[in-house]
Amino acid sequence: MEVRMKIGIIGCGKIAERHLLAYKKMPEIEVVISDKDTERAKKLSKIMKVDFVKDVRKIINSDKFDAIDICVPTPYHKKYIIKSLEAEKHVFCEKPICLNLKEALEIKKWAEKVKKIVMAGYLYRFHPAFQFVKKVLEERIIGKPYFAIFRLGGRGSHMLWKHRKSEGGGAILEMVVHKLDLIVWYFENISKSRFLIKDTVIKSREIEGKKYEVDAEDLVMLELESNEIKILCESDLLTPSYMNYIEIHGENGSIFTSILHFMPTIVFCKEARGIFNTGNNIYHFPMENLFEKELGHFVECIKNGEKPLNSIEESIKVFEILEQAEIWGRD
Missing domain, CATH: 3.40.50.720 (NAD(P)-binding Rossmann-like Domain)
Structure with missing residues (x-):
């Protein structure tokens, strides 16, 4: 070709x-x-x-x-x-x-x-499980949401710079931003944000066989609010086995999902809505190559002159949340 x-x-x-x-x-x-x-x-x-x-x-x-x-x-x-x-x-x-x-x-x-x-x-916006969540929310299957939990955990210790503040390392820029991007995508208007926890739990890391003292945060939890929806966002560089999930609770039920293929996606409905029955509706999503999906999207946006799903404007929203959290934390 x-x-x-x-x-x-x-x-x-x-x-x-x-x-x-x-x-x-x-x-x-x-x-x-x-x-x-x-x-x-x-x-x-x-x-x-x-x-x-x-x-x-x-x-x-x-x-x-x-x-x-x-x-x-x-x-x-x-x-x-x-x-x-x-x-x-x-x-x-x-x-x-x-x-x-x-x-x-x-x-x-x-x-x-x-x-x-x-x-x-x-x-993560390109994973079918997380896209499924957006559709469920848009169709109001679980009713008006009032509480949500977003979690992303990894073990860290891959590269030294990712554990040093002076080099742009830490769980906030490495992990938290991923979840904030999804929160912005799902809920849009974030009116409040503050850090509940921002700490360095493991202060000495073994990286490529050598021990290093580190100072970047490896445990972070934020409290956020969007249109009276309370949101907890936890991310860390402490979890031995990678973990990534979302749970959202609303007036008509809940949705739980993960990009981990061995974990189910569950939509619980108090009352049946659309294709979803009363009780648990269980789905499974296979492993996906998200790099192929996002870069394919980038190429198509160039070809067609379209705005990408993850535009600079979306990144600005993420940084606005983090800046507000820092200010609130000092008040």
């Missing part, structure tokens, strides 16, 4: 490998990679059979590229996003889009100026 789009990936770590595998499923996409660590880029290039360039500027500033996919540590996101926008490229960037609200607003300004897409990698 003739190549119709050329994408440059900046950063050649583990997440870049997953992006490359996703793009490989799209025959019309050609990918070139770059990393300041030339040996890493060369190694990944050989494994994945793609071209690499030593100087990232040759990708960003080349007229041959349509889009830039940013897979570097969070503190460098804004720098490469704005450089890409200055060069009039569409941008996909792994979550979080940047470090804070101020940076997000600056990115939005540039995206509007050059009229290019900026999409953040909040891949």
Whole structure:
């Protein structure tokens, strides 16, 4: 198939490998990679059979590229996003889009100026189980919601920078933002937010066989409110076995779901509504490659000139919640 789009990936770590595998499923996409660590880029290039360039500027500033996919540590996101926008490229960037609200607003300004897409990698919106929740809420199957719990837990200890505050690490930017993105998607108007817990439980981490003292938070719980709906959001880098679930309770019942394929999705109804019977309605969703789904969506948005599901505006809402939580916590 003739190549119709050329994408440059900046950063050649583990997440870049997953992006490359996703793009490989799209025959019309050609990918070139770059990393300041030339040996890493060369190694990944050989494994994945793609071209690499030593100087990232040759990708960003080349007229041959349509889009830039940013897979570097969070503190460098804004720098490469704005450089890409200055060069009039569409941008996909792994979550979080940047470090804070101020940076997000600056990115939005540039995206509007050059009229290019900026999409953040909040891949959970693309899982059928979480999409199912949105449909159940929109159809008012469980009635008006009044309480919800969002939880995301992982073990951490993969990369040192993710456990150091000075390098943009911690559970807030690594985990919490994922759940806040879903909360924004489901409930939209968040009127209150505050931190109930923000702590570093494990202060010494073993990473790649070495012990390190760390200071970034690894346990976070927020209290939020949306149209009288009380929401608890817990995320951590403490859970030995990955955990990710949502439960929402309303006047006519509840919904529980997870992206873990071995956990059921349960819609409980006090009274039957639509296709849902009284009592428990149980569903199972298979494993999905969410990288293929989100990057496929990004490519289609470029082709059709459409706004992506995870736009810069959505990221701004997430950072507004976090900023409000910090302010409330100081009051």
